[in-house]
Amino acid sequence: MAGSARVAAAALITALLATACSQGSATRTEEPAAGGKVTLRYFTFSAAPDHVKDLDTIVAAFEKENPTVDVQVETAPYDQYFTKLQTSIAGQTAPDTFELNYENFVTYAGAGSLLDLGTAGGDTDTSGYAPESLNAFKHEGKQFALPASFSTVVLLYNKDLFEKAGVPLPTADWTWEDEKAAAEKLTAKGVFGDFQPVTFFEFYKALKQAGGEFMGGGKSTFNSPEGVKAAKWLVDKVGKTMPTEAEIGGTADYDTNLFKSGKLAMWHNGIWQFAGLKDVPFQWDVVVEPGDTQKASAVFHNSVAASATTKHPREAYAWAKFLSGSNVAATTRIASSWELPPVSDQSVLAGYLKDPVPANRQAVFDSLKSIALPPVIARQQEMQDAVTQELTEAAAGRKSVEEALTEAASKVDALLG
Amino acid sequence: MTLTEAPPQTAAKQPVRPPRKRLRYALTVAVFLLPSAVPLLLFTLIPMAGSLWTSLHEWNLITPMKWVGLDNYAYLLGSEETRAAFGHTLYFIAGYLPLVYAGGLGLAMLLNRAMKGRDIFRAIYFLPVVTSWVVVALLWKWLLNPASGIVNWAIGLVGLQGPGWWTDPDWAMPSIILASAWKDLGFVMIILLAGLQAIPKEYIEAARVDGANAWQRFRRITLPLLSPSTFFVVVISLINGFQVFDQVHVMTGGGPAGATQVVVEQVYNLTFKYGRAGEASALSWLLFAVVLVVTLVQVRGQRRWVNYG
Numbered sequence: 001m002a003g004s005a006r007v008a009a010a011a012l013i014t015a016l017l018a019t020a021c022s023q024g025s026a027t028r029t030e031e032p033a034a035g036g037k038v039t040l041r042y043f044t045f046s047a048a049p050d051h052v053k054d055l056d057t058i059v060a061a062f063e064k065e066n067p068t069v070d071v072q073v074e075t076a077p078y079d080q081y082f083t084k085l086q087t088s089i090a091g092q093t094a095p096d097t098f099e100l101n102y103e104n105f106v107t108y109a110g111a112g113s114l115l116d117l118g119t120a121g122g123d124t125d126t127s128g129y130a131p132e133s134l135n136a137f138k139h140e141g142k143q144f145a146l147p148a149s150f151s152t153v154v155l156l157y158n159k160d161l162f163e164k165a166g167v168p169l170p171t172a173d174w175t176w177e178d179e180k181a182a183a184e185k186l187t188a189k190g191v192f193g194d195f196q197p198v199t200f201f202e203f204y205k206a207l208k209q210a211g212g213e214f215m216g217g218g219k220s221t222f223n224s225p226e227g228v229k230a231a232k233w234l235v236d237k238v239g240k241t242m243p244t245e246a247e248i249g250g251t252a253d254y255d256t257n258l259f260k261s262g263k264l265a266m267w268h269n270g271i272w273q274f275a276g277l278k279d280v281p282f283q284w285d286v287v288v289e290p291g292d293t294q295k296a297s298a299v300f301h302n303s304v305a306a307s308a309t310t311k312h313p314r315e316a317y318a319w320a321k322f323l324s325g326s327n328v329a330a331t332t333r334i335a336s337s338w339e340l341p342p343v344s345d346q347s348v349l350a351g352y353l354k355d356p357v358p359a360n361r362q363a364v365f366d367s368l369k370s371i372a373l374p375p376v377i378a379r380q381q382e383m384q385d386a387v388t389q390e391l392t393e394a395a396a397g398r399k400s401v402e403e404a405l406t407e408a409a410s411k412v413d414a415l416l417g
Numbered sequence: 418m419t420l421t422e423a424p425p426q427t428a429a430k431q432p433v434r435p436p437r438k439r440l441r442y443a444l445t446v447a448v449f450l451l452p453s454a455v456p457l458l459l460f461t462l463i464p465m466a467g468s469l470w471t472s473l474h475e476w477n478l479i480t481p482m483k484w485v486g487l488d489n490y491a492y493l494l495g496s497e498e499t500r501a502a503f504g505h506t507l508y509f510i511a512g513y514l515p516l517v518y519a520g521g522l523g524l525a526m527l528l529n530r531a532m533k534g535r536d537i538f539r540a541i542y543f544l545p546v547v548t549s550w551v552v553v554a555l556l557w558k559w560l561l562n563p564a565s566g567i568v569n570w571a572i573g574l575v576g577l578q579g580p581g582w583w584t585d586p587d588w589a590m591p592s593i594i595l596a597s598a599w600k601d602l603g604f605v606m607i608i609l610l611a612g613l614q615a616i617p618k619e620y621i622e623a624a625r626v627d628g629a630n631a632w633q634r635f636r637r638i639t640l641p642l643l644s645p646s647t648f649f650v651v652v653i654s655l656i657n658g659f660q661v662f663d664q665v666h667v668m669t670g671g672g673p674a675g676a677t678q679v680v681v682e683q684v685y686n687l688t689f690k691y692g693r694a695g696e697a698s699a700l701s702w703l704l705f706a707v708v709l710v711v712t713l714v715q716v717r718g719q720r721r722w723v724n725y726g
Contacts, residue, residue, distance in 0.1 A: 083689045083690070086478045086479060086689065087689070089479045090478035090479065107477075107479075108479065111477065111479040111480040112480060113480075245581075245584050246585065247563075247564050249564040249565060249566075249584060250558070250562075250583075250584065381690055382691050389672075389674060389675065392673065396674075398674065
């Protein structure tokens with residue numbers, strides 16, 4: 001009898017332990033750290049892998065100024081970031097502060113997930129920010145996030161390949177025609193002339209370059225002659241001056257590696273690539289992307305927001321403000337060619353031009369003269385996926401460009417409801 | 418005694434206990450069940466109830482849930498995407514099930530004979546079964562890489578052009594079927610091997626004496642006597658087939674162009690990519706209903722063909 005009672009007790013304890021464990025992981029309680037320190041979590045996609053150290057520099061400077069706060073950085077790659085963020089909000093383990101890009105800001109602000117930073121800190125000085133950046137992260141008149149960085153897409157090119165093929169270097173006056181002609185001459189055995197992903201993001205920009213609009217009046221308007229021209233511009237490169245999907249074979253960072261190994265002449269990509277190209281064994285430079293009827297460059301805006309459920313709103317605001325508006329943050333971003341700080345002080349930005357590689361850094365600022373902002377809707381991810389999928393179909397030759405755009409437009413209209 | 422209506426044979430087997438002892442017995446049983454009942458409750462039954470509740474709401478994970486009743490089910494039943502997802506899942510099963518069964522049976526027959534290194538081969542064929550799906554899927558993704566994979570390289574050696582495999586909508590599902598059949602072959606083999614070994618040698622002997630040739634012995638003796646194992650394999654493989662996810666998620670993510678968008682992949686995308694957790698939960702319940710019906714039909718239908726000798 002005593003034996004079975006002991007077994008029963010052991011089993012009961014095991015069961016209780018199992019319950020306790022599962023509870024421990026489900027509800028993370030935030031205890032104040034030793035010595036009255038506040039632990040503040042920050043979740044980001046733009047730091048890893050190239051700029052973790054730069055973020056650490058900013059964190060260290062912040063902690064020096066705010067000795068009672070301990071900032072804990074968590075990173076995730078962009079393609080997993082929003083899944084993790086969403087899930088952590090649903091699971092009530094949202095980080096105190098997190099990065100949001102312009103495209104996703106509306107979804108989170110509209111959902112009530114964000115802390116109103118305009119009132120959280122009691123200090124409302126926003127004079128250091130470029131006003132257009134600040135306005136991009138307002139929702140219904142409230143400042144739900146502070147602009148932290150921005151970046152643009154330019155045309156990167158391998159100077160050595162151009163000289164070897166005897167093709168004149170790209171200039172700011174180039175149009176699609178010039179790019180196409182050069183790409184054809186540059187494409188040779190083992191070398192691709194051009195690389196521009198066939199995606200939603202390239203399409204809305206190319207559409208603007210062709211003089212079209214993505215949507216208007218609550219309906220999609222990209223299934224137009226300009227839309228067809230823009231889609232053809234992207235799709236027609238595939239298999240001619242650019243590798244096909246089968247050749248890419250789903251390899252991660254295929255284009256980055258292609259360019260770095262000197263096998264790609266022209267590359268449409270963002271200025272966040274600069275730091276990674278420091279040690280390539282060839283000469284390269286950048287130029288504002290060629291346009292069609294007009295110039296239009298893609299601008300990506302990232303911000304820092306705080307969770308509506310954070311237990312430390314004051315600290316969260318202080319960190320958000322420091323990460324986005326402090327001098328340390330701005331100079332760190334510039335010195336490491338991370339993205340650009342959205343400051344109103346032009347002399348801070350001028351520091352960006354000091355770095356000698358790439359020589360034509362001025363193109364980054366020139367690209368800001370005519371920009372194309374991505375269309376943003378509530379069901380953003382579905383819209384992006386639908387457009388990319390239809391364009392991919394056309395690129396693989398399974399649909400005509402016209403069919404693909406008609407399909408994409410009807411899908412987007414359905415999402416707009 | 419309150420249990421007098423129990424069938425006499427059970428009552429005869431179990432010692433009759435006085436009520437106090439019976440309570441004690443029940444308690445002991447309960448305590449022994451607890452370690453598995455608690456996780457079952459916590460990690461299966463409560464989440465299932467939660468998903469049923471979610472399926473009646475509109476929920477994007479970041480805003481509070483909104484009650485919509487059966488709207489999610491109504492939407493899914495009329496949606497082209499749902500039809501496509503079930504279609505792709507059935508396509509997967511139609512390719513996977515025959516392949517894995519025929520392959521597993523062939524291997525089992527082969528390894529049921531006395532041969533050198535038999536145990537080693539059995540272990541080798543079972544190895545993929547105990548390997549993580551992510552590892553296997555990445556391995557096959559690499560093998561079937563259209564540009565640099567070893568399979569297309571081998572096809573190239575004989576002067577042919579290999580297909581685009583998982584980058585081509587027409588070949589993506591066959592690629593996944595191939596990888597899935599390869600991984601599960603060992604499992605089917607082990608079950609059928611056990612079944613084969615349970616068949617008395619005398620029957621085969623007798624058939625041989627009666628002049629039955631190899632095919633007739635296989636068709637008339639082995640196959641019917643193997644039917645309980647076959648039934649088990651088919652039921653398990655069908656359930657697994659309806660739930661196919663890991664390999665799809667790793668190899669194609671439902672693409673290219675949605676060609677491998679199976680039901681569970683759709684559930685994943687709806688929840689985690691598109692913030693449509695309510696519809697995703699409803700879709701899981703639709704899948705549950707389909708699997709339940711299919712399994713019930715099989716259990717009923719087994720009387721016609723499963724031979725418990």
